[in-house]
Amino acid sequence: MIFKGLEGVKVCKTSICYMDGSNGRLFYRGIPVETLADKSSFEEVAYLLWYGKLPTKSQLEEFKSKFSRNRDLSPESLEILFKLPKNLHYVDVLKIFLSIHGSVDNSEEDLQEKAIKIASVFPTILAYYYRYSNDLELIPPREDLPHIENFYHMVFGERDGYLRALESAFILLMEQDLNASTFTALVIGSTLSDLYSCIVGALGALRGPLHGGACEKVPPMLEEIGSEDKVEEYVQRCLAEKKKIMGFGHRIYKTYDPRAVYLRDTIQRLFPDNKLFKIAKRLEEYIVGNRIKNIYPNVDLYSSIFFEAMGFPRNMFTALFAMARVVGWTAHVIEYVSDNKLIRPESEYVGPIGVDYIPIERRDEDGKDSH
Ligand SMILES: CC(C)(COP(=O)(O)OP(=O)(O)OC[C@H]1O[C@@H](n2cnc3c(N)ncnc32)[C@H](O)[C@@H]1OP(=O)(O)O)[C@@H](O)C(=O)NCCC(=O)NCCS
Numbered sequence: 369m370i371f372k373g374l375e376g377v378k379v380c381k382t383s384i385c386y387m388d389g390s391n392g393r394l395f396y397r398g399i400p401v402e403t404l405a406d407k408s409s410f411e412e413v414a415y416l417l418w419y420g421k422l423p424t425k426s427q428l429e430e431f432k433s434k435f436s437r438n439r440d441l442s443p444e445s446l447e448i449l450f451k452l453p454k455n456l457h458y459v460d461v462l463k464i465f466l467s468i469h470g471s472v473d474n475s476e477e478d479l480q481e482k483a484i485k486i487a488s489v490f491p492t493i494l495a496y497y498y499r500y501s502n503d504l505e506l507i508p509p510r511e512d513l514p515h516i517e518n519f520y521h522m523v524f525g526e527r528d529g530y531l532r533a534l535e536s537a538f539i540l541l542m543e544q545d546l547n548a549s550t551f552t553a554l555v556i557g558s559t560l561s562d563l564y565s566c567i568v569g570a571l572g573a574l575r576g577p578l579h580g581g582a583c584e585k586v587p588p589m590l591e592e593i594g595s596e597d598k599v600e601e602y603v604q605r606c607l608a609e610k611k612k613i614m615g616f617g618h619r620i621y622k623t624y625d626p627r628a629v630y631l632r633d634t635i636q637r638l639f640p641d642n643k644l645f646k647i648a649k650r651l652e653e654y655i656v657g658n659r660i661k662n663i664y665p666n667v668d669l670y671s672s673i674f675f676e677a678m679g680f681p682r683n684m685f686t687a688l689f690a691m692a693r694v695v696g697w698t699a700h701v702i703e704y705v706s707d708n709k710l711i712r713p714e715s716e717y718v719g720p721i722g723v724d725y726i727p728i729e730r731r732d733e734d735g736k737d738s739h
Pocket residue numbers: 373577578579580582611612613614615616617618619620661663666667668
């Protein structure tokens with residue numbers, strides 16, 4: 369039996385996250401994600417995902433201070449930052465710095481401690497590269513600020529924006545069961561490789577346009593559509609050309625993605641006149657209203673518009689996604705390796721067996737014997 373794309377295959381048990389694809393619900397450790405997005409902080413949700421329970425006040429304080437103490441880049445990394453070209457994609461920048469960090473961090477500390485270190489440094493990498501590549505002075509991390517506020521401050525030099533909404537968006541993006549990037553991290557973790565390698569691999573999977581990379585494809589698509597009255601024509605053209613409409617469809621959600629709903633409502637509240645938002649809403653109305661392919665908007669449709677309205681550059685969107693998802697990636701690796709089994713599926717071989725080796729002098733263009 370072949371399960372193409374591993375669709376419907378369960379490879380392990382987990383208590384981190386539950387996705388109810390038919391009803392469009394998402395729970396982190398049993399708590400509805402909307403509740404966490406409304407009420408919790410990045411650090412508190414990270415604690416929940418890593419340790420399996422909400423922290424007490426003192427546990428959260430201690431945890432937050434651990435988070436903030438691990439934000440700096442080493443002097444060696446900083447030297448490298450200033451040698452980088454200024455037009456790199458932010459996912460590549462993350463891969464570069466995490467590889468450097470991984471190669472110098474050989475400590476034997478437990479995986480949770482490593483996960484904190486890795487998640488803590490993401491904002492610094494992104495903010496430093498943003499400032500460096502835009503010829504702006506770097507703003508060092510501040511230990512007294514919470515994770516998201518510190519990040520925003522390091523990027524824009526400001527501390528008042530729609531920070532609560534930004535924190536909610538990061539909470540929504542933190543975890544999503546065994547999506548392609550989390551599974552990639554598990555595959556790497558199951559070989560008992562190091563946690564940094566798991567994250568570098570996961571970043572590679574995330575950036576693909578069928579996964580997290582879709583968020584960078586959405587704004588150009590909406591610009592190409594151009595106006596609300598061109599939506600129908602665009603959708604029909606995509607269907608005729610068998611082209612995917614970015615920001616729609618999901619392997620698990622067969623109704624509304626709850627994160628898309630939450631972010632759509634956030635944008636409606638904060639940026640109702642955003643031009644791309646108006647086109648996206650019309651696109652949603654048309655596709656859902658006409659039951660086209662039974663697809664619904666996914667999180668990338670609205671996260672991209674939200675991030676852009678917040679002032680982040682487009683080529684940073686997937687990396688912003690990763691800044692949140694790194695918590696889910698590491699939580700799953702930690703859970704999986706605690707009862708590890710090497711992940712090694714099989715394929716069904718359909719090629720020939722016992723084929724003759726033709727010496728190169730006699731080989732034709734098809735690899736056959738020309739004599
Ligand atoms: C996410 C995605 C890869 C899920 O794929 P999947 O579970 O493998 O489902 P499929 O791609 O096989 O889609 C099933 C059917 O719906 C159609 N479909 C799915 N998503 C579609 C989309 N965004 N636009 C147009 N058609 C779509 C497929 O063409 C297919 O139709 P068919 O049966 O007539 O061939 C897919 O929906 C997609 O490519 N979406 C666009 C990219 C995106 O937004 N990714 C972010 C996901 S969070």
